[in-house]
Amino acid sequence: MNPTPTPPPLLEMRHISKSFGPVQALRDVTLSVLPQTIHAVVGENGAGKSTLMKIISGVYPHGSYGGEMLLEGQPQRYGGLRDSEAKGIVIVHQELALVPLLSVMENLFLGHERARFGVVDRKAQRELGRQALAKVGLDVDLDTPVERLGVGKQQLIEIAKALLKDVRLLILDEPTASLNEVDSQALLDLMLKLKSEGIACILISHKLNEVARVADDITALRDGATVDHFNCADGPPSDDRIIQAMVGRALTERYPQREHKPGAAVLEVEGWTVTHPQHPDREALRNISFKVRAGEIVGVAGLMGAGRTELAMSLFGRSWGRPVAGTARIDGQAADLSNVPKAMKAGLAYVTEDRKGLGLVLDQPIAFNTSLANLDALATAGVVNAAKEHSVAEQYRAQLKLRCHNVEQAVGQLSGGNQQKVVLAKWLFSEPRVLILDEPTRGIDVGAKAEIYALMAEWAAQGKAILLISSELPELLGLSDRILVMDDGEFVAEFPAAEATQERILSAILKH
Known part of the structure; x- marks a missing residue:
């Protein structure tokens, strides 16, 4: 035949x-x-x-x-x-x-x-x-x-x-x-x-x-x-x-091996309740309480529309929604998160899921974007030192293995993965205590993902507290020390890494 x-x-x-x-x-x-x-x-x-x-x-x-x-x-x-x-x-x-x-x-x-x-x-x-x-x-x-x-x-x-x-x-x-x-x-x-x-x-x-x-x-x-x-x-x-x-090479391990040794609580949120910006009578986030400790990666799982990004943005200077109730502490001290500059001063950094719309100035160079979140560190009498800005950008270019012609190249000319690395560089330069990462590997290839995973492990080892929002359950399972499950604006389950599986996470969502 x-x-x-x-x-x-x-x-x-x-x-x-x-x-x-x-x-x-x-x-x-x-x-x-x-x-x-x-x-x-x-x-x-x-x-x-x-x-x-x-x-x-x-x-x-x-x-x-x-x-x-x-x-x-x-x-x-x-x-x-x-x-x-x-x-x-x-x-x-x-x-x-x-x-x-x-x-x-x-x-x-x-x-x-x-x-x-x-x-x-x-x-x-x-x-x-x-x-x-x-x-x-x-x-x-x-x-x-x-x-x-x-x-x-x-x-x-x-x-x-x-x-x-x-x-x-x-x-x-x-x-x-x-x-x-x-x-x-x-x-x-x-x-x-x-x-x-x-x-x-x-x-x-x-x-x-x-x-x-x-x-x-x-x-x-x-x-x-x-x-x-x-x-x-x-x-x-x-x-x-x-x-x-x-x-052109084998990746022996996609997720870095980490020793889970969390320190004291860095970010503590209690009773966080936020209403919808267009519908103030609707509670979009309800009575959310959680902690992220030094050296800990806490994952947040949930379906689209569960409220994960809304939570991140509401914490980061009330960038979304109208706060109704709740408190936040950083390193045990009450944190004023009433606007973005105050949230940054308190030690928060937010890597948005929308890197082109909210994370970068696409027609500006890599060096310009890298320094945006911490201009005071480069300025004298209100004037940015261009040489220092260039030096800092070169430092992060090497650290994040950024592929570009030079740090004066416009960010809009970079591939999606390299643009994401510039966003990460911008917030790392602000020296935050808490990193909120919202879909940090969205649209990034497996090689670049492995590099960012290694960086996350390094940041945790340095004592940073990381809140990781991801729609990829294998990513959450491979990186997180604990996983919080979110549905309809509230946390419905929590699993330590050893007990978390895709089935248990989805079951917690669907049974809510």
């Missing part, structure tokens, strides 16, 4: 190269995506994944790169996004492209409005919008301004927006980076459903368990070149094989 012939590729990228000035971002990259398959592209931050996807989707037009792109065997010469979308190629970028002040429905149809006799057909848009949100499992009011939704829900809106177009090839760049385990699994199920309906997908993800679950093929990039390809017909390759291809 003859084997089933392999269908011709839907998309072929042949010998693709791309430079940005003297920097060679892609070198002779080859990629072949078959119809009705999910093709994963993996690699470290800066390997060239997003650059390749921007070529496929027309963000980088024909003529700005070398090589050839074919769709169903026909050469393609896109001049922009509209050209690729007209051919059924739609990309959902890692960084969201929504307009915060517009409603969910306005964002869904922005630039692709449904019209009747030259007038926007709002009734048709509302029905199509409901259907699109239902496909991605999102239950929100279409009239809600996007800025009122969390990053995870905004990601789902981006995907729903893509599905409203006549998609043949859907490119998803880190689609689950901001989602928790339950929502991530739902999105992967959606990808498999789309595949069964004839839509091919390119998936960029640093979460190898997700890649293993859904990918039919895996292409690994390293330093802008294709280094390996895996066909998953007989099962996915091991994580170790993929990591070896991505980073």
Whole structure:
């Protein structure tokens, strides 16, 4: 019996190269995506994944790169996004492209409005919008301004927006980076459903368990070149094989070995109650009490919308919500957290989950961003010493293994993982007693994650208290000394590291 012939590729990228000035971002990259398959592209931050996807989707037009792109065997010469979308190629970028002040429905149809006799057909848009949100499992009011939704829900809106177009090839760049385990699994199920309906997908993800679950093929990039390809017909390759291809070396331990020796309580929170900023009659956080000790990493688990980020922001200078009750102490002394400068002075640092929107000034250099949280340490008579600023940035560049041309490079030119390292450098320079890390490895490859995990272990060993918020349960389990489980604005369970499992954490949430 003859084997089933392999269908011709839907998309072929042949010998693709791309430079940005003297920097060679892609070198002779080859990629072949078959119809009705999910093709994963993996690699470290800066390997060239997003650059390749921007070529496929027309963000980088024909003529700005070398090589050839074919769709169903026909050469393609896109001049922009509209050209690729007209051919059924739609990309959902890692960084969201929504307009915060517009409603969910306005964002869904922005630039692709449904019209009747030259007038926007709002009734048709509302029905199509409901259907699109239902496909991605999102239950929100279409009239809600996007800025009122969390990053995870905004990601789902981006995907729903893509599905409203006549998609043949859907490119998803880190689609689950901001989602928790339950929502991530739902999105992967959606990808498999789309595949069964004839839509091919390119998936960029640093979460190898997700890649293993859904990918039919895996292409690994390293330093802008294709280094390996895996066909998953007989099962996915091991994580170790993929990591070896991505980073060029084996990672012996993903989570550093730590000796749990917590000291005295550094951060103590009692009865913390906060109302919603738009709905003061609604308690968003209720009677929360916990401690984080010196040298301790305390993880916070919970589903999207549980209140984890809201808790972090409310503690960090009341950046979110309206405080009703509760006290906070740092090193045994009452802490004034009434605004951000006072929270910083008290010893708190907050690494936000939204690094581009809230963590960095993208058009400014690395050195500028590194010094932002502690300018007083570099200033004389109110003037920042540029030489000292440069020296400090160089110190953190080496410590965090930051990949850049130099510390005067604009942060917006860095890969997502290296941008995250700049955020960490900024807060480390403020010399905090308490580090609140909100999704600190979101959108970061396994190699960079291992580096940040090692740094967290080092910070704990130095006596810092770390509150870790993460949607990746393996990450929480691998790093935390204790795990607090949050649901609907309150803590519902607590587990020491030795007793915590994914099943027990999810059970605590679902039984609440």
